[in-house]
Amino acid sequence: MGARDDWRRVRAIAWKDLTTERRSKAGFNGVVALGVTILVLFGFALGPEAATLRQSAAGVLWLAVLFASVLAFNRSYQVELESGALDQLLLYPGARWTIFTGKLVANLVFVGLLMTIVLTVGAILFHVDIPTRWAELLLILVLGAVGVVTLGTFYGAMASRSRAREVLLPLLLFPMLVPVLLAAMQASKALLVGDLMSEAGAWVRLLIAYDLIFVAATHLAFGAILEG
Amino acid sequence: MTVTAASLPSTVAVPRPGRWPLVGVFALLFLVAAQVTAVMISVPDRDMGHLQKIMYVHVPAAWITFCAFFVVAICSLKVLWKGGERDDLLAASAAEVGAVFNALTLMLGMIWGKPTWGVWWTWDARLTSTLVLLLIFIGYLSLRSFIDEPERRAKWSAAVGVLGAINVPIVYLSVRWWRTLHQVQSAPSTLDPAYTLGLRLNAFAFLFVMIYLVRRRYEAAALVRAAERADESLALGGR
Numbered sequence: 200m201g202a203r204d205d206w207r208r209v210r211a212i213a214w215k216d217l218t219t220e221r222r223s224k225a226g227f228n229g230v231v232a233l234g235v236t237i238l239v240l241f242g243f244a245l246g247p248e249a250a251t252l253r254q255s256a257a258g259v260l261w262l263a264v265l266f267a268s269v270l271a272f273n274r275s276y277q278v279e280l281e282s283g284a285l286d287q288l289l290l291y292p293g294a295r296w297t298i299f300t301g302k303l304v305a306n307l308v309f310v311g312l313l314m315t316i317v318l319t320v321g322a323i324l325f326h327v328d329i330p331t332r333w334a335e336l337l338l339i340l341v342l343g344a345v346g347v348v349t350l351g352t353f354y355g356a357m358a359s360r361s362r363a364r365e366v367l368l369p370l371l372l373f374p375m376l377v378p379v380l381l382a383a384m385q386a387s388k389a390l391l392v393g394d395l396m397s398e399a400g401a402w403v404r405l406l407i408a409y410d411l412i413f414v415a416a417t418h419l420a421f422g423a424i425l426e427g
Numbered sequence: 428m429t430v431t432a433a434s435l436p437s438t439v440a441v442p443r444p445g446r447w448p449l450v451g452v453f454a455l456l457f458l459v460a461a462q463v464t465a466v467m468i469s470v471p472d473r474d475m476g477h478l479q480k481i482m483y484v485h486v487p488a489a490w491i492t493f494c495a496f497f498v499v500a501i502c503s504l505k506v507l508w509k510g511g512e513r514d515d516l517l518a519a520s521a522a523e524v525g526a527v528f529n530a531l532t533l534m535l536g537m538i539w540g541k542p543t544w545g546v547w548w549t550w551d552a553r554l555t556s557t558l559v560l561l562l563i564f565i566g567y568l569s570l571r572s573f574i575d576e577p578e579r580r581a582k583w584s585a586a587v588g589v590l591g592a593i594n595v596p597i598v599y600l601s602v603r604w605w606r607t608l609h610q611v612q613s614a615p616s617t618l619d620p621a622y623t624l625g626l627r628l629n630a631f632a633f634l635f636v637m638i639y640l641v642r643r644r645y646e647a648a649a650l651v652r653a654a655e656r657a658d659e660s661l662a663l664g665g666r
Contacts, residue, residue, distance in 0.1 A: 350590075357583045361573045370569055371587060374562035375594055378601035385605065401604065409597060416593055420586040423507050 208293050212301025217308060219278055226274055227309065234267035234317035238324055249326045256325035257388035261380060263317055265347060268310045269372065272348075272355030273364055275302050280360065289425070299421040303352045310348050314340060330390045335399065339390070342406040343383030346413065350375050353417040357424055382406045441653050442646045447639065454635035461632040465625025478542055483625055485535040487633035488528050489557070494637060495525025496560065496592065499567070503588030506581055515581035516652065518588055519571055520644035524637055526564040533557060552603035559598050563591040577652065 220227055241259040246252050279285040288298060318340075321327070330336060351372055358368035386402035465483045472479035502518035505511060536554065537547045548554070567587050574580040 353590075354587075357570065357587075361570070362575075363573050367569060367573055371566040374559050374566060375590065377559050378594070378597045381601045381605055398604075405597075405601060405604070412593060412597070413590070416590055420507060420589065423582045424586050426582075 208297035213304040216305035272351035276359035295422040346379035458632040461628035500592035503585040506585035
């Protein structure tokens with residue numbers, strides 16, 4: 200029962216979820232299409248002036264990714280609810296948190312792919328130029344995604360097993376994500392349209408702190424909510 | 428069959444009202460007296476005039492909101508730690524009362540803000556994070572109402588309560604970095620002595636009202652749980 204066994208469990212769960220997604224593809228395609236549709240709608244709300252679009256691009260792109268990925272979090276557990284798969288999963292020996300970590304990793308890959316497509320399309324639609332500090336931007340994207348996916352995977356475990364899951368997940372998740380979204384949007388915006396106050400660094404530190412706190416807290420609490 | 432409290436199979440003793448209605452009467456009278464005293468003894472403020480008097484409801488309501496949220500956090504931690512229906516019901520009661528005071532804080536603040544700042548709403552750190560806190564409360568309460576199974580409801584809402592409590596200071600910090608405009612928080616130390624007594628009295632008055640409301644809500648929640656249990660055991664053909 201060492202760390203190596205835990206790691207193998209995490210990998211097995213993540214691989215299982217990703218294989219399910221890869222074989223059906225319909226889920227991923229739908230979520231990506233939704234993300235792009237949201238971008239177009241935001242374009243109608245804010246456009247068509249190029250300067251305005253560029254100014255608001257950071258916020259819009261993050262929101263499009265958020266709205267689309269919420270669907271992924273519910274899906275992640277929906278597959279477990281069919282024909283008692285979750286009960287089977289619980290019968291396997293080993294620590295409960297490995298199930299959470301596995302799902303977290305799978306969702307990260309899912310949302311990472313989603314972001315690659317949605318952000319590329321968004322950069323074109325909203326006239327975003329790739330900034331010179333692209334490596335920092337990439338870091339912000341990763342940190343923001345980790346924050347969103349950690350809480351999304353955690354609350355998804357509850358919402359998907361309740362009545363009215365479509366309402367409940369965003370209702371629980373969005374207020375909790377206020378710091379991540381604020382930090383990620385402001386830091387990305389600073390890098391995209393000019394970091395006058397050189398504030399991006401402070402936001403990145405906030406993102407790191409948020410991610411560490413909530414990755415730890417969700418792992419600790421997951422055992423309690425899985426069996427309930 | 429009449430269901431009496433004594434005949435119910437229950438892990439948590441169904442609380443009796445006892446003298447609590449009297450506490451309610453006392454809390455109400457104390458509140459009225461504190462309000463009247465505060466309004467009578469405070470001279471009109473140099474800048475705000477009589478508008479200042481809204482402080483005697485707005486500021487205590489804000490304190491009580493945080494008191495209630497603190498109760499939710501502590502009870503939720505205890506539920507996660509060792510389970511327990513009592514803490515679960517207490518957390519739920521405190522969350523409901525807290526949400527009401529939270530909404531009250533925001534509305535009273537708006538009524539004060541319109542003549543003072545000229546706008547109903549401004550995206551200041553304290554305002555915005557109080558609104559986010561209300562949304563977290565609402566999420567917590569909706570989760571509870573969407574889950575029927577008591578054990579599961581207790582565990583899940585406890586997790587949501589603890590994570591929400593962890594998040595409150597982070598939300599505040601992030602929104603403060605984003606922008607800020609609110610005047611320095613009112614506390615007895617930042618206040619002209621003429622207003623201190625009124626504020627203190629009303630803080631206690633609100634505290635009594637909160638304790639009373641949480642207690643009565645807890646009684647109601649415990650009765651509902653007991654009734655659910657009775658239904659269950661009847662359906663199972665038990666006692």
